[in-house]
Amino acid sequence: xxxxxxxxxxxxxxxxxxxxxxxxxxxxxxxxxxxxxxxxxxxxxxxxxxxxxxxxxxxxxxxxxxxxxxxxxxxxxxxxxxxxxxxxxxxxxxxxxxxxxxxxxxxxxxxxxxxxxxxxxxxxxxxxxxxxxxxxxxxxx
Amino acid sequence: xxxxxxxxxxxxxxxxxxxxxxxxxxxxxxxxxxxxxxxxxxxxxxxxxxxxxxxxxxxxxxxxxxxxxxxxxxxxxxxxxxxxxxxxxxxxxxxxxxxxxxxxxxxxxxxxxxxxxxxxxxxxxxxxxxxxxxxxxxxxx
DNA sequence: GTGATATTATTAGCAAGCTAAATATAAGTC
DNA sequence: GACTTATATTTAGCTTGCTAATAATATCAC
Numbered sequence: 083x084x085x086x087x088x089x090x091x092x093x094x095x096x097x098x099x100x101x102x103x104x105x106x107x108x109x110x111x112x113x114x115x116x117x118x119x120x121x122x123x124x125x126x127x128x129x130x131x132x133x134x135x136x137x138x139x140x141x142x143x144x145x146x147x148x149x150x151x152x153x154x155x156x157x158x159x160x161x162x163x164x165x166x167x168x169x170x171x172x173x174x175x176x177x178x179x180x181x182x183x184x185x186x187x188x189x190x191x192x193x194x195x196x197x198x199x200x201x202x203x204x205x206x207x208x209x210x211x212x213x214x215x216x217x218x219x220x221x222x223x
Numbered sequence: 224x225x226x227x228x229x230x231x232x233x234x235x236x237x238x239x240x241x242x243x244x245x246x247x248x249x250x251x252x253x254x255x256x257x258x259x260x261x262x263x264x265x266x267x268x269x270x271x272x273x274x275x276x277x278x279x280x281x282x283x284x285x286x287x288x289x290x291x292x293x294x295x296x297x298x299x300x301x302x303x304x305x306x307x308x309x310x311x312x313x314x315x316x317x318x319x320x321x322x323x324x325x326x327x328x329x330x331x332x333x334x335x336x337x338x339x340x341x342x343x344x345x346x347x348x349x350x351x352x353x354x355x356x357x358x359x360x361x362x363x364x
Numbered sequence: 365g366t367g368a369t370a371t372t373a374t375t376a377g378c379a380a381g382c383t384a385a386a387t388a389t390a391a392g393t394c
Numbered sequence: 395g396a397c398t399t400a401t402a403t404t405t406a407g408c409t410t411g412c413t414a415a416t417a418a419t420a421t422c423a424c
Contacts, residue, residue, distance in 0.1 A: 169389075172402060222246060245382090
């Protein structure tokens with residue numbers, strides 16, 4: 083009996099995640115961004131000049147993924163890369179002016195998406211939901 | 224103030240989804256499957272000989288995605304494709320014996336993953352959680 | 365039957381994401 | 395200084411996933 087509920091939960095999480103990704107990704111296309119790139123930029127907005135390894139940690143993904151994303155973002159003029167002077171292995175990533183200008187419009191779309199996801203959920207429910215989700219997160223570690 | 228909670232919820236859902244995908248995907252590699260292929264096969268286990276459009280609906284994805292997945296699954300010997308006799312546009316997808324044999328081991332891994340995700344969550348919480356998630360799902364439609 | 369429109373599937377080209385293997389540099393050891 | 399090990403990034407090749415464009419067949423209207 084619990085089985086059915088459990089199964090629903092897992093599938094629900096999947097569906098929400100992929101639908102969010104689709105929706106939000108679509109709204110980001112107006113800014114010439116792909117979903118996921120906003121998260122990389124978000125890390126840079128709170129301080130750029132960092133190395134790719136730090137982006138890996140922030141995005142929780144593998145180095146080759148960053149290489150690809152960074153390449154694409156550079157080609158589109160949102161970031162630049164500079165070889166570190168002290169350690170020639172590391173590439174330091176900087177925002178261009180265009181990249182900086184994206185912060186506000188991305189934030190707008192992010193909030194819009196969030197509101198869409200949660201608009202019918204009461205504040206108490208949101209608190210409870212957050213607690214359970216955090217618990218699930220730590221279950222996966 | 225609610226802002227922070229909302230933001231956490233969205234990120235939590237993202238993290239859970241991607242971590243689940245990683246974890247579960249890894250366990251599926253033992254079966255020579257990629258994550259997502261199990262869901263396609265699951266539709267076939269409940270009745271094969273269906274057309275690709277039906278798989279699109281079940282997986283909630285676009286036709287080219289199915290073309291790719293089906294190609295890969297065919298190359299690995301899990302399914303076969305047959306041109307429909309009445310309507311030459313449609314391809315009908317059938318399970319091979321190898322494909323049929325995957326049902327049990329996939330189900331085992333799926334349940335194991337589900338248990339990992341939910342093990343610390345009480346039954347009442349699961350019910351509540353499901354309700355809220357469903358609500359979020361319908362918010363996105 | 366002919367012509368316009370629907371449907372089904374594929375191809376090409378792009379993105380995120382992965383693993384395994386290669387490259388380049390740095391740092392530690394003898 | 396030479397050898398080994400560790401770190402940062404890249405490359406190649408695969409997956410799911412997308413859109414836009416194409417091909418092939420069906421169906422509907424006339």
